[in-house]
Each structure stands twice: as structure tokens, then as C-alpha cells.
Amino acid sequence: MRYGSESALLGGHVSDTSSAPDDRFGNLYGANFGPLLGYALRRAATAEDAADVVSETFLVAWRRLADVPAGSDARLWLYGVARRVLANQRRGTERRDRLGERLRHDLAAAVPDHADLLTARADLTTALARLGVVDREVLQLTAWEGLDPREIATVLDMPAGAVRTRLSRARARLRRELGDDRGVDGHVAGDPLTSAPRNRRESS
Amino acid sequence: MTKSTTGPMPEPPYTDDDVMALPLDRARQELLEEIMSTPTLHTDNTPAPPADKPRRTRWLVIVASAAAAAVVVTGPVWWAQRGGSESTTGNVSSWAVRAAEDAPRVLVDAPGWEITYVYGFGSPEGELTFSNGSQELDVHWRSAENYDRYFRDRAHVSTGTPVELLGKPSTMFTYGEGDYTTIRPVEGDSFLEVRGGVGDRSQYLAVLDQLVFTDVDTWLAAMPPEVVMPAERVETIQGMLEGVRTPPGFDISTIPAEDLGDRYHFGARVTGTVACAWIERWHQATRAGDDAAANAAAAALQSSKQWPILLEMDRQGDYPEVLWEIADKVQAGRFPVAYKQGLGCD
Structure with a gap:
């Protein structure tokens, strides 16, 4: 199991040219988790749906890390993905992966x-x-x-x-x-x- | 990416500060760990190249609607023959044609006007934007069940004025100088609303007069060039199937055309149909105890990792990896339970 750098997460420092994919993703995640969750919460019908949007979007980013643009465009890329995830939710498509159970649970508790x-x-x-x-x-x-x-x-x-x-x-x-x-x-x-x-x- | 104002825009339900204050540290960390423990097929250490231009994400993992059921049909492998047959071409595009038949096929019949944006093709509700470079007109189609609500809503905007729209008595409302909308009564399952900032009232009415209903071919041909057009569909499929191992008797008419998607989405339709046909053969062979046929099907699915169209799509989205994960399950002798859903051929 590979984990991202916690210091990168906490520091929010973005280094798009990091040589390690794990670090790059950790930075991407740390810098964009909040904005992406905000994007999802402002649009999703339920807190659980918002959590799913965040989970699925970051999963796509992890798998397609080489295609995530550098700099501030990375967030736009994530928004674009999230937009499609939301559209899929509205069309009633099923989730392919079931990640983020804790986020679903904690977010629902945080915004009852x-x-x-x-x-x-x-x-x-x-x-x-x-x-x-x-x-x-x-x-x-x-x-x-x-x-x-x-x-x-x-x-x-x-x-x-x-x-x-x-x-x-x-x-x-x-x-x-x-x-x-x-x-x-x-x-x-x-x-x-x-x-x-x-x-x-x-x-x- | 700085905050900018939009004038009278309502405040969001959540601000960024609200979100940052949520007690989610542990959940955030746990999700990160979950994601990063998810295997990827490409784990090289090559840094991501700078984007040469803002990239649209076409990652969508297509999960087919009931309308897009793929049916495995045996027939001649005619697709390798350039040109094909007209009747099969018709089958290939049949869904799109049916969708167009059901859609309000409106065009502006005047020089310079073209469709510049399409939203919701094949859906009960959608929007077409027409432009001639300096003027824009939006044509919305909406479900008939919403007609009363929308009409009542617009009636609050201004007093309605009777006008004729596409041969039917309709009602025009005035939002303000240069901003008009017209609601046409329900016809079939939908109704139209045409809103435009095309100038003053007379100019708006003049453009309304230029709206026409067209036949399916004309309407589809007027779609923006980036979408895959029915007339081009066979050629596009033939191109996408180059280097793709297809089952004996595979017939491209079995490829559903759920929508006029972009190349990524259409590639998913094409490769998904082929892959599902292989999986079906593998499943049948396995049940019949035909090891040779089962192994051949599994090998064909493994070959998908070299299918040029999937390698192309792999740079744009997640669909190829879904297919490859399923191929690996088959190779391991495990039935990929949700493969139809995952590949969009259920």
C-alpha cells in the first residue's frame, strides 16, 4: 500500500514537477480536496453524493495522473471530471468502485x-x-x-x-x-x- | 483563479471556508490511502507533461442505459469492405436517427446561422445554441409535463404576446429590451422555448420566422463538426477497429449509437461492443467446457491492451482501464460479474 506524503497534504505545497507520482498525487489531493468537496457539496443532492463525487474524481486523477495538467489547470481538470461524475449521478448510473465510505459517513455527520x-x-x-x-x-x-x-x-x-x-x-x-x-x-x-x-x- | 463577482449571483450554499471547517481530516486521509492503494496500469515515474492546452476530460466510464443494449448478432464481417452496405449503415446509426426523429429538429434557415452548442442530445430535455457570429439564439426542448410550470413562470416575467412559432400559435414574453423568450405549446412529449438576444423585438421576431423544422439527415448534418455524424459512422468504426481483434462473425451493426458523442465516447461504444462479444463467447465456451475457444476469447481480450483506439483513449480517460481490468479477470478464469455495466453493453 502506498501512501502520499502527509507533510505535503498538510502543507498544501504544490510541486507539479515532483518526480514521484505518489508525491504529485498527494500534493494534488491536498491542494484540491477542499475546493473539490465544496464544488460537490454545492451541487449534489446529498452529502453522500458529494462524497462520491470527490472519491470518484480523485480516483480518476490517480489513474490518469500523467494527464492531469500542471499548475492551476489541475483544478479545472478536476472540476471537469467532477462535472461528469455529477452528471452520471443524475442519470442514475452505478458507481464502479466503492471508495470513500468513511468520507461518506463523516461528511453526512458533518452536514446533517x-x-x-x-x-x-x-x-x-x-x-x-x-x-x-x-x-x-x-x-x-x-x-x-x-x-x-x-x-x-x-x-x-x-x-x-x-x-x-x-x-x-x-x-x-x-x-x-x-x-x-x-x-x-x-x-x-x-x-x-x-x-x-x-x-x-x-x-x- | 480569483474570486470574481457576478453581480446579482446568489451566495453558494457552502463557502470554501465552510467546507474547510468541516471535521474531515481522518476521512480525507483515509480516502487518500484508499485511492493510492488502488492499482494502476501505468505506474511509471514519468512526470506528467505540461498540458499544451487546457484539456477536456473525457474520462467518462460509460454505463449504458436500457436504450443502448448491445445484442450479439452473427453475420458477415463486412466491415472490412470499404463502403459496406447502405442498410447496415442505417442500422449502425439507428439509435441516433431514432433520437433525432424524436427530437425537435429545429434549424435557423438563414445564411450564417449554425449550431454552436448542443446540450442533452437524445435526452428528454436539452438545448441548442444557434449563432451567426453576432447574434445567438437558444432553443430549449423540455418535457411536456413541465409546460405548465414554465409557462406560469414566464407569465410572471411579462404579459404574454401571441406570436407564431414554427407554425403554431405561441406566446412571447419580454424579459427586457433585447431579451425575449417564446414558449410553444406541447407537441408530442415536449415543448419548445426559444430565447434570444438577437436585437430588438422586430429582429427577434424575424429570427423566429426563420426557424424551421427539418428532416433527420439535414438536422444531424447541421450538428457541430466535432461530433460523430451518422454518415461518417461506418468509416469511423472501421478506423477504430483497425488492429482490433473481433470475434468471428462480428457485425458492426451491433454497435449501438447511444448519442452523437465525441471520439472518446464513440470509441467506448465500439470497443465495448467488441469486448462484450468476446466475453460472451468466453462465457459460453467455459460453460460448454470448450477450453480452446475459451482460451482464444481470453487471449483476444488480453490483446485489447494493444488496440490502437484504446491506447488513444487511454490518454483521455478511464474507460480503457476498465476494459483491461475485466480482461484480466477473464484471463484469470473469473467471470467479470458486472462487465456489461462497466463496458456499457447491458
Whole structure:
């Protein structure tokens, strides 16, 4: 069994040119565990799903370490993987591996009110939920992950110019939505942001 | 990667600080150890090369939906013959064609307009973005069951105005100057919403007038070039099968075309179908006590580690390793229980 360098994990020092894959992965993991877990928690229906997204994404990174880009693009690469893992969850596909039992357990215990929190936020993000999927993703990646258009383009595999256009338009659309006080009635049920993926999974 | 503002964007349900404060140190360490004790096929010490450009991750391990069931069909190995037969070509692309038949096949019938982004092809809900370089129009298709909710939602935006959209009385709503949306009543299992920032009201209506329904071939041909088109599918499959050992009688018409995916996803469809056919043969031979046939099938699966298309895909994602893990199980004489799911041929 090979373990990563704990000092690297704790220190969060990223050395992309490390000669040892174990060290490189340890650094990658340490530097990105928090951001990736945040990405997953902000989007997944349950804490367990968020844990699965983190586990699967890092497993892919471990197996494809040579393909993980260096520098800050590594996080974009991870977001891109996580996005697909989330999409798979929503389509109801089964997990291939079953890693991260402890993370699933501890995370569920750490955020016992996850579903309530999402429900509460759903009221606040009603306007966001009215947007199209792509507009919403562009806005979320900008505001929640702090990505710029070039980075979003990498995650979504869109031309950067198209992201800029999208972002500008999506902002305007969101502004109009927020300026239109429609209350909960205006919420469109079934939107990915505000409805539980597990419900869609069951119905699919 | 710095935080930037988006104006009126709602706060996230969790901030990074919230996440960092969660008591997960032990779980984090345990997961790391679990992952790093997972075997990889490539454990060389070569440092990862710098990415020459931002890379899209096409790692997806495809798990087939019920619609993508692969059926092992015996028939002539005609795929090596350039050109093939038209009827088989039709079979190969039949899923995509059926998906297109069910989809709202909308195009903008005006010079310069093309589809620039597709989301959800083959799904009950999706989105097409059209652009002519300076203007963009989004065409959403959504499930019929959501029509009332969306209409009610848009009715809060503004008073609806009757317009005609694709030959049907529809309702236009105004978000603001230069931002309009039109909802078309349910037709079949879905309804359309067309939203555009294409100029003023008259310009928007002019573009609406240029929307047309098209036939399947025209619509599929208008898809962005990076997707695998049905007309190109046979040639693409033939290319992907170069260097791939296929079972006797393997028929490429058995390769399902679940969606118009990219080369990685399509390669998974192709190699998954071949691998599943070998596994099926191995399983049958094993049960029949035909050691020679079983060994041949296992060897063929082992040869997948040299299949050029899988080596190509191995740089992009995880699918080849799934296939190789299964091949190793077969080689060890163990039935790969969930192979259909793992390879996308269930």
C-alpha cells in the first residue's frame, strides 16, 4: 500500500514537477480536496453524493495522473471530471468502485442539514434555477468557484469567447430574474439546481 | 483563479471556508490511502507533461442505459469492405436517427446561422445554441409535463404576446429590451422555448420566422463538426477497429449509437461492443467446457491492451482501464460479474 506524503497534504505545497507520482498525487489531493468537496457539496443532492463525487474524481486523477495538467489547470481538470461524475449521478448510473465510505459517513455527520440547507437556498436561488443549464453553470463556476472565462471554457469545453458571451448574457438574465419578485411560485420544479437528483434517478 | 463577482449571483450554499471547517481530516486521509492503494496500469515515474492546452476530460466510464443494449448478432464481417452496405449503415446509426426523429429538429434557415452548442442530445430535455457570429439564439426542448410550470413562470416575467412559432400559435414574453423568450405549446412529449438576444423585438421576431423544422439527415448534418455524424459512422468504426481483434462473425451493426458523442465516447461504444462479444463467447465456451475457444476469447481480450483506439483513449480517460481490468479477470478464469455495466453493453 502506498501512501502520499502527509507533510505535503498538510502543507498544501504544490510541486507539479515532483518526480514521484505518489508525491504529485498527494500534493494534488491536498491542494484540491477542499475546493473539490465544496464544488460537490454545492451541487449534489446529498452529502453522500458529494462524497462520491470527490472519491470518484480523485480516483480518476490517480489513474490518469500523467494527464492531469500542471499548475492551476489541475483544478479545472478536476472540476471537469467532477462535472461528469455529477452528471452520471443524475442519470442514475452505478458507481464502479466503492471508495470513500468513511468520507461518506463523516461528511453526512458533518452536514446533517444538507438537504434542508439546499432547500433553503433553493428559495434564494429560484432566479438561478429559471435559467438554462449552461447559463447556470457559467454563473455558478464564476461566482461559486471563482473561475474566469478562460477557466470556465476549460471546464465546460466551450470556446472562451462563447463563455464570455454566455456570462454577460446570463448575468443580464439573472439580474432581470432577480428584479422580478415572483416568490416561490415562480420556481420551476424539476430544475437540476433545486430538485434532488435522487428523485430524477428514481424516475429515470 | 480569483474570486470574481457576478453581480446579482446568489451566495453558494457552502463557502470554501465552510467546507474547510468541516471535521474531515481522518476521512480525507483515509480516502487518500484508499485511492493510492488502488492499482494502476501505468505506474511509471514519468512526470506528467505540461498540458499544451487546457484539456477536456473525457474520462467518462460509460454505463449504458436500457436504450443502448448491445445484442450479439452473427453475420458477415463486412466491415472490412470499404463502403459496406447502405442498410447496415442505417442500422449502425439507428439509435441516433431514432433520437433525432424524436427530437425537435429545429434549424435557423438563414445564411450564417449554425449550431454552436448542443446540450442533452437524445435526452428528454436539452438545448441548442444557434449563432451567426453576432447574434445567438437558444432553443430549449423540455418535457411536456413541465409546460405548465414554465409557462406560469414566464407569465410572471411579462404579459404574454401571441406570436407564431414554427407554425403554431405561441406566446412571447419580454424579459427586457433585447431579451425575449417564446414558449410553444406541447407537441408530442415536449415543448419548445426559444430565447434570444438577437436585437430588438422586430429582429427577434424575424429570427423566429426563420426557424424551421427539418428532416433527420439535414438536422444531424447541421450538428457541430466535432461530433460523430451518422454518415461518417461506418468509416469511423472501421478506423477504430483497425488492429482490433473481433470475434468471428462480428457485425458492426451491433454497435449501438447511444448519442452523437465525441471520439472518446464513440470509441467506448465500439470497443465495448467488441469486448462484450468476446466475453460472451468466453462465457459460453467455459460453460460448454470448450477450453480452446475459451482460451482464444481470453487471449483476444488480453490483446485489447494493444488496440490502437484504446491506447488513444487511454490518454483521455478511464474507460480503457476498465476494459483491461475485466480482461484480466477473464484471463484469470473469473467471470467479470458486472462487465456489461462497466463496458456499457447491458
